[in-house]
Amino acid sequence: MSVTVVPAAGASATVRRNFWRGVWRVMRRKPSRMVGAAIVAGFALMGIFGPLLYPDPLPRDTQALYAPPSWRHPFGTDFEGTDVLALVVTGARYVLLTAAVTAVITVVLGTAIGLFSGFKRGRWDSVLMRLTDMKLTIPGLPLLLVLSTIWKFTGAIEMGLVLGLLGWGGVARAVRSQTLSLRERGFIEAARGLGLSTGHIVGRELLPSMAPYIAMNTLIAVTGAVYAQVGLFFLGVLPFEANNWGVMLNLAVFGGGALTTTAALPYLLAPLLAILLLTLGIVLVVDAMDEIFNPRLREE
Amino acid sequence: MGRSLTAVVSILGLAAVTACTGGGAAGEKSAGGGAGGGVYTTIDGNKPGLDVNGPFNPWNPKGNSFQGFNAMRIAWSKNHLTDPNQFYPGIAASWDIAPDNSSITLHLHPDNKWSDGQPVTAEDVKFSIALAYTQGSTAFALDPGAAGAASDVEVVDDKTVKITQDMKNPSVTFVRGVMDSFVVPEHAWEGVLPADFWDKLETARGEGAEAEAARGEITALSEKVLAFGPPKDVSAGPFVLERMNPGEALLVKNKNFYNAANVGPDQVKLLNYTGNEQIWNYLTAGKLDNAPFTAVPADVMKRIVATPGNQVVKGYSPVAVGLAFNQSKKPYDDVHVRRGLAHLIDRAEVVKIASPEGGTAAVTTSGIHAKAAREWLGGELDALEPYNVDPAKAEEEFKAAGLTKKDGKWALADGKPWKVTIHIPAPFSDWVSAAKAITSQLTTAGVDAEVVTTADYPLYLSELAEGKYDLGFWLMALGPAPYNIYQRLYGGSNGWNILGGKVEHSAPGKNGNWMGGAETVDVEGVGEVNPGELTAKLNSVSGDEQKAVIGQLAKAANQDLPVIQLWDYVNTQFVNTNRFTGFPADDSDLLRQPSGVWIQLGMLKKKQ
Numbered sequence: 081m082s083v084t085v086v087p088a089a090g091a092s093a094t095v096r097r098n099f100w101r102g103v104w105r106v107m108r109r110k111p112s113r114m115v116g117a118a119i120v121a122g123f124a125l126m127g128i129f130g131p132l133l134y135p136d137p138l139p140r141d142t143q144a145l146y147a148p149p150s151w152r153h154p155f156g157t158d159f160e161g162t163d164v165l166a167l168v169v170t171g172a173r174y175v176l177l178t179a180a181v182t183a184v185i186t187v188v189l190g191t192a193i194g195l196f197s198g199f200k201r202g203r204w205d206s207v208l209m210r211l212t213d214m215k216l217t218i219p220g221l222p223l224l225l226v227l228s229t230i231w232k233f234t235g236a237i238e239m240g241l242v243l244g245l246l247g248w249g250g251v252a253r254a255v256r257s258q259t260l261s262l263r264e265r266g267f268i269e270a271a272r273g274l275g276l277s278t279g280h281i282v283g284r285e286l287l288p289s290m291a292p293y294i295a296m297n298t299l300i301a302v303t304g305a306v307y308a309q310v311g312l313f314f315l316g317v318l319p320f321e322a323n324n325w326g327v328m329l330n331l332a333v334f335g336g337g338a339l340t341t342t343a344a345l346p347y348l349l350a351p352l353l354a355i356l357l358l359t360l361g362i363v364l365v366v367d368a369m370d371e372i373f374n375p376r377l378r379e380e
Numbered sequence: 381m382g383r384s385l386t387a388v389v390s391i392l393g394l395a396a397v398t399a400c401t402g403g404g405a406a407g408e409k410s411a412g413g414g415a416g417g418g419v420y421t422t423i424d425g426n427k428p429g430l431d432v433n434g435p436f437n438p439w440n441p442k443g444n445s446f447q448g449f450n451a452m453r454i455a456w457s458k459n460h461l462t463d464p465n466q467f468y469p470g471i472a473a474s475w476d477i478a479p480d481n482s483s484i485t486l487h488l489h490p491d492n493k494w495s496d497g498q499p500v501t502a503e504d505v506k507f508s509i510a511l512a513y514t515q516g517s518t519a520f521a522l523d524p525g526a527a528g529a530a531s532d533v534e535v536v537d538d539k540t541v542k543i544t545q546d547m548k549n550p551s552v553t554f555v556r557g558v559m560d561s562f563v564v565p566e567h568a569w570e571g572v573l574p575a576d577f578w579d580k581l582e583t584a585r586g587e588g589a590e591a592e593a594a595r596g597e598i599t600a601l602s603e604k605v606l607a608f609g610p611p612k613d614v615s616a617g618p619f620v621l622e623r624m625n626p627g628e629a630l631l632v633k634n635k636n637f638y639n640a641a642n643v644g645p646d647q648v649k650l651l652n653y654t655g656n657e658q659i660w661n662y663l664t665a666g667k668l669d670n671a672p673f674t675a676v677p678a679d680v681m682k683r684i685v686a687t688p689g690n691q692v693v694k695g696y697s698p699v700a701v702g703l704a705f706n707q708s709k710k711p712y713d714d715v716h717v718r719r720g721l722a723h724l725i726d727r728a729e730v731v732k733i734a735s736p737e738g739g740t741a742a743v744t745t746s747g748i749h750a751k752a753a754r755e756w757l758g759g760e761l762d763a764l765e766p767y768n769v770d771p772a773k774a775e776e777e778f779k780a781a782g783l784t785k786k787d788g789k790w791a792l793a794d795g796k797p798w799k800v801t802i803h804i805p806a807p808f809s810d811w812v813s814a815a816k817a818i819t820s821q822l823t824t825a826g827v828d829a830e831v832v833t834t835a836d837y838p839l840y841l842s843e844l845a846e847g848k849y850d851l852g853f854w855l856m857a858l859g860p861a862p863y864n865i866y867q868r869l870y871g872g873s874n875g876w877n878i879l880g881g882k883v884e885h886s887a888p889g890k891n892g893n894w895m896g897g898a899e900t901v902d903v904e905g906v907g908e909v910n911p912g913e914l915t916a917k918l919n920s921v922s923g924d925e926q927k928a929v930i931g932q933l934a935k936a937a938n939q940d941l942p943v944i945q946l947w948d949y950v951n952t953q954f955v956n957t958n959r960f961t962g963f964p965a966d967d968s969d970l971l972r973q974p975s976g977v978w979i980q981l982g983m984l985k986k987k988q
Contacts, residue, residue: 137823142729146679159813160733160820229835316806320831322816333657335809336677340660343679 106371116364123358127176130169138162138170138323146336146343156346159335162322164350171323172354175306177236178243182305183298185244190251191294195282197252198259209256216249224312243305251297258290292373299362299369306355325351418959418986420645422975423653423662424449425672430652432624435609438562439515443609444624445562448976449631449648450615454486454505455559456977458969459698461752464556464861468973468981471500471563471616473638477555482547484555488539493636494565495613495620502535504616507566509533509543510577514601519543519557522595524585527878527919528554531585549881551919553861568610573601618643618980627652642982644960663954666690670963670975671954673697675810676737689958695971697951698859700742700749701811702943703802703818708888708896709850711781711792718941720777721800722767724825725818731947734814739947747869747937748930749857749948756862756930764938771825788826799828803849805840806833811853814946845873847894854943862926863918866933869911869942875899876912883916901940903932911936960984 107113141147141161149156155164197208223246233239262268263286271281313326316334321327328351336344424446437443438451445451455467455475465477472486492500509530512520521529528551532544545554574580577598584594613621618640619631631648633640651667653659659674663684676684684690703725705712712718727741744766746753753761778785782793792798800822804811812833819829834840844852856868870876875886875893888896900910914929914936921929937943951971955963962983964970970978978984 137820140820142732145733146677160817225835229839316833316835320804320806320812320816320833322831331809331812334655335813337657337660337680339657340664341677341679341683344677 103368103372106368109371110367113364113368116361116368119357119361120365123172123176123361126169126172128173130172134166134170138166146347148343149346155350158322158328158347159331159344164328164347167323167328168325168350168354171321171325171328171351174236174321174323175309175325178240178309179302179305181237181240182243182247182308183301185241186247186251186301186305187294187298189244190248190297191255191287191290193248193252194255195259195286198256199263199278199282199286201260205256208252212249212252215246216253218246220246220308221311224308225315228312239309240305243308247301247304247308251294251301254297255290255294258293259286262286262289292369295373296366296369299366303359303362306358310351310355325354418645419647419649420669420960420975420979420984421649421651421667422670423651423659423668423672425674425974427650429654430624430626430629430650432626435607436613436621437606437609438564439511440606440609444613444621444629445615446621446629446631446650446974446976448617448974448978448980449619449650450613450617450621450634452563452615452617453559454561454563456973457556457559459696459860459972460969461696461698461755461860462862464552464859464864466969467559468970468977470559470977471505472559475559481545481550481552481554483542483544484558485536485540485542486558488541489638490539492616492638494568495615495634495636496565496568497636498565498567499538500563500565500616501538502541504566505541505563506533506535507569507573508563509561510573510581511564511569511605512561513581514573514598514605516602517557517561518551519545519554520561522581522584522598524587524591525549525879525881527551527881527916528557530554530558549878551863552922553863553919556861563616565610565614565616568612568614569608572605572608618976619648622647637980639980639982643979644962644982644984644986645979648976648979660684663687663690666956666958668954669956669960672974673738673949673951673953675735676952678736681737684954687956689956691955691957691963693953693955693963693966693968693971695951695953695964695967695969696749696751697949697972698749698752698857698865699855700857700945700948701739701814702742702745702854702856702945704852704854704856704895704943705941706847706850706852706894706896707898707942708847708894711783711798712850713896714781715940716777716781717783718944719767720774720781720783721822721827722941722944723770723774723777724822724827725944725946726769726821727946729821730814730817733817735810735947735949737950738810738952739949741947742945745938745941745943745945746934747857747945748865748934749859751948752857752859752865753934756927757934760931760934764934767944774825785826790827797828799830801830801832801850803832803834803840803844803852805837805853806835807837808853815853845892845894847889847896853946856943856945857948861918862930863915866911866915866918866930866937869895869937870897870915870933871912874912874942876915878916878919883913885910885912895942897940897942901936903936903939906932906935909936911940957987959987961987 144157144161145159147153147157153163158164158167193208197205233242268281268285271285310326313324314329316330329348332338332344332348336347338344338348426447431442434440434442434444436445438445453470454472455470458466460466471488473489474487476485488500488502494500509520513522518528519530527549529546530543531546534542536542543558580594580597584591584598615634618634618637620634622630622632624630629650633643633646637643651662656674659671660676660680662668663671664687666687666689685692705718707713731739731741743750744764746761746764748756778790783790784795790798802815802819804815815831819831822829834843843849857865858868859865872892874895874897877884877891885899886893900908902908909932911933914933917929918926953971962985964978
């Protein structure tokens with residue numbers, strides 16, 4: 081037995097090595113993809129270490145309210161003289177943690193429901209898909225607005241949980257259709273013929289074929305979650321955190337008059353730029369992933 | 381500030397100053413001769429968001445009756461610093477107030493007519509008072525024990541109405557309550573009220589099950605009245621609504637108005653807005669002839685003032701804002717904690733950050749706007765503890781309260797962590813900035829603090845009243861009547877209610893008592909006082925006696941600190957003199973009324 085195990089392990093290591101070599105090749109082909117990966121990595125680092133870079137509470141200079149950009153304050157200061165860049169950096173953790181929780185819940189729930197529904201078919205499929213339809217017909221933002229009046233989303237995880245629970249419908253539908261198509265393919269038929277368990281078929285045969293699709297959905301869910309929560313904070317319906325990007329946008333527009341005069345413009349632009357960069361990074365990484373996982377694109 | 385104080389003020393039924401002109405530049409034809417003509421452009425500070433389908437109904441918040449333009453009160457209050465009984469004529473040309481406030485006789489303008497040509501009569505006034513009963517009003521209240529309520533409305537002749545106060549529980553606010561009533565045409569509102577309304581009202585003002593049932597029937601009419609509107613605008617004001625779209629309402633001069641000859645503009649355009657930033661944009665474009673109180677950031681202010689013709693006019697606004705405590709929550713039940721916090725808040729810095737153009741830092745906590753406080757208290761105001769920023773004093777106070785300091789952070793007496801949570805409604809961005817500045821100041825001083833926002837103002841008020849918050853921003857000093865000023869600190873929200881003419885104190889958490897202050901306060905130099913009873917007394921006393929009571933209450937508020945007074949509002953308005961002249965000057969009492977009132981009094985003239 082050990083004789084067969086060793087070459088198997090060696091083979092999988094080779095596959096892994098080839099995979100990373102493929103990744104590297106894909107990344108090198110378009111430098112923009114490298115930039116994308118760097119941006120995403122940068123934001124991840126910012127989320128993890130950002131708050132450690134600054135003292136808590138952030139220093140204020142009440143002699144310099146809405147100060148213009150300078151070397152000291154690259155994006156100026158806010159209404160109470162706090163450095164805007166510091167706010168964006170320290171605020172990244174909340175935004176990204178929420179986005180990550182949302183993405184995980186969206187994808188795990190969406191995939192689980194989609195796979196189960198598509199694989200089992202029949203009554204389960206009908207029930208779950210009607211549930212999904214119902215979920216999809218409920219407009220997300222108005223529901224969130226109503227929810228926010230009765231539930232204070234105090235933590236990033238709570239916020240992510242709510243956004244995730246509201247966002248799995250699309251993924252579930254897409255995964256179900258993929259499953260319906262895949263389950264009729266030869267290799268699944270073969271697995272069934274061999275008498276493999278449902279768990280094995282779903283976990284080892286179906287899921288890997290859909291992994292790229294799911295991975296891309298995870299990243300797209302991240303951008304969706306960032307927009308949704310920043311939007312909610314911007315509308316002023318969520319708890320106040322001075323370094324939340326949405327709160328910054330809100331205060332810049334409604335408190336600082338950023339759309340009327342220039343003083344609060346850097347205060348408005350800094351969080352906008354952060355959101356834009358994050359989205360750009362994710363789009364570029366998704367582009368790379370598409371090629372990595374799509375054999376046809378890869379072989380070109 | 382998001383929706384800003386204009387919204388707050390209107391919610392409280394105070395005169396929010398709105399007005400505006402503008403638009404004459406659009407070159408529309410001017411109708412009248414002489415100094416008349418032109419289009420006056422403004423916004424209605426009470427109505428963010430015009431509703432094309434709103435009824436012509438002054439009681440309906442989404443209605444299309446605009447105060448001072450096509451909605452008229454009996455008279456327009458001057459909101460005088462100390463005298464609540466001063467008014468400008470509205471539907472009434474003049475009035476006689478009985479020396480003991482027991483009655484008021486209104487004399488209507490002899491030649492005033494509705495825009496459809498019918499005369500404005502005493503019957504219209506009586507009918508409108510009946511409508512006011514269904515909507516709840518201080519002078520026209522169904523509750524038999526209510527203070528300052530009317531007991532009788534009598535039509536003396538076609539142009540004279542006499543309203544008598546129920547002297548079982550009189551109040552100096554009675555006259556103001558009467559004058560604030562809107563008047564609508566009975567002939568256009570026919571059928572809204574049952575024929576036997578006044579009999580029902582008589583029954584309702586009695587006692588027993590029958591009275592209770594009658595009160596229920598009248599209150600049930602409220603919705604019907606609120607939803608009603610005549611098919612066409614019938615106005616006794618200087619203008620009548622001609623047409624509107626979601627962007628603006630166009631009103632034209634009412635030729636039947638008693639002072640039509642002196643009404644300057646031929647037309648008025650009321651522009652739609654949903655937030656302050658839209659008003660800022662109108663102002664920087666020079667579109668508005670007047671904008672009522674609008675919170676403005678410093679840089680936007682510079683842009684507005686730089687626009688040709690724009691001018692800033694500042695006046696007194698009987699409103700202040702304070703940080704109120706829920707004293708049923710620990711450690712805020714201890715006066716030393718409240719005083720300690722007061723010594724840590726730099727009010728000047730808070731105002732600089734939050735409301736540089738719309739407020740002045742409170743000199744101290746007296747419960748009264750500084751301007752009125754000077755009138756009422758004179759030199760006594762300087763004798764009050766000013767609560768200057770003083771970390772050493774704060775430390776003393778906290779220690780006296782038994783708080784402990786560990787690693788530079790204050791903790792509760794039992795060693796548990798202490799976090800000051802300040803609640804505010806999210807739409808008021810000046811309050812948001814102020815609360816954030818306060819938490820920054822407290823955190824620097826070792827008091828852990830955070831800001832929590834609530835989605836909108838009505839929800840904020842209801843959660844506050846339910847006792848859900850430890851600390852919250854609270855409008856106060858709502859003058860001019862001294863009772864109205866102090867009932868914000870020692871009224872229903874702090875446990876004292878006037879029921880059947882008697883002051884009763886409810887325990888914290890009961891009958892709307894969320895402030896949870898002690899029933900009596902030991903005031904240095906005065907002794908043990910019951911501030912709620914003193915406040916109620918302000919309804920019936922006058923002259924020097926009233927001043928003495930106010931002096932005691934100011935001391936009580938200053939020492940007991942149910943709230944920390946943060947800043948007094950300044951009524952900052954904008955006018956544009958390119959198209960019209962004759963705007964009220966700084967400190968004019970007319971700044972506390974919409975600009976429709978300036979126009980109907982004949983002040984504004986087209987620029988020649």
